[in-house]
Amino acid sequence: MRIIGKRILIRDITFKDDEDFYEYAKSELVGPNAGWKPVPSLDIARRVIASYILAKDVFAIELISEKKLIGTISIYNYGIRKYNKVKQLGFSLNPKYWNNGYMTEAVKLVIDYIFNKTDCEVLEVGHHSDNYNSKRVIEKCGFIYDGRLCKYKKLYDGRLVDADFYSLTKEDYERLKRYE
Numbered sequence: 001m002r003i004i005g006k007r008i009l010i011r012d013i014t015f016k017d018d019e020d021f022y023e024y025a026k027s028e029l030v031g032p033n034a035g036w037k038p039v040p041s042l043d044i045a046r047r048v049i050a051s052y053i054l055a056k057d058v059f060a061i062e063l064i065s066e067k068k069l070i071g072t073i074s075i076y077n078y079g080i081r082k083y084n085k086v087k088q089l090g091f092s093l094n095p096k097y098w099n100n101g102y103m104t105e106a107v108k109l110v111i112d113y114i115f116n117k118t119d120c121e122v123l124e125v126g127h128h129s130d131n132y133n134s135k136r137v138i139e140k141c142g143f144i145y146d147g148r149l150c151k152y153k154k155l156y157d158g159r160l161v162d163a164d165f166y167s168l169t170k171e172d173y174e175r176l177k178r179y180e
């Protein structure tokens, strides 16, 4: 995978990204908002990267000006809809780089890739109901609200969270592009 945008590059993640990934994966501001426990050490960060490489569904977001991994974006080949040709997005970013529009840029690049280069018919995305940053990114990218799944997930600390889900069909995407 290699998608070049104005400020960011989406590419395969490698073990050379370990320190950049750990820099934010250890933060309480990141994992818990996306449903995972902060990564406790550089060694575990490497193991997480190994699992991403193996699964081939989590990609690096590199800030071109700094040649640095500042986040990841995931493209899962399944969603909450139980039929084929559905994908689901996930994402997280180093808090040092929040509120610069980087994730919105990354998600838009990946949406273009998915609807132009794969056979995906419905793209889904969701966020914990209290995660306003993520909600804004999703809205800015044109996703259409589907609804709330109450008590969607039990987090690693036992908390039950509600989640809001959104989707974009290939037809929605083509309509969006016509008005861009």
Ligand SMILES: CC(C)(COP(=O)(O)OP(=O)(O)OC[C@H]1O[C@@H](n2cnc3c(N)ncnc32)[C@H](O)[C@@H]1OP(=O)(O)O)[C@@H](O)C(=O)NCCC(=O)NCCS
Pocket (backbone or CB within 6 Å): 029, 030, 031, 033, 034, 090, 091, 092, 093, 094, 097, 098, 099, 100, 101, 102, 103, 104, 105, 126, 127, 128, 131, 132, 133, 134, 136, 137
């Ligand atoms: C969600 C996340 C990826 C956003 O990345 P980002 O690069 O900062 O996103 P952007 O800069 O493109 O957009 C952020 C938007 O949230 C808004 N925002 C930030 N804090 C907010 C708050 N407390 N309430 C409402 N909106 C808020 C910003 O103003 C901006 O919207 P705007 O352009 O309308 O002003 C990042 O916050 C993150 O990694 N969070 C932790 C992990 C996570 O939540 N992952 C998503 C799981 S679904």
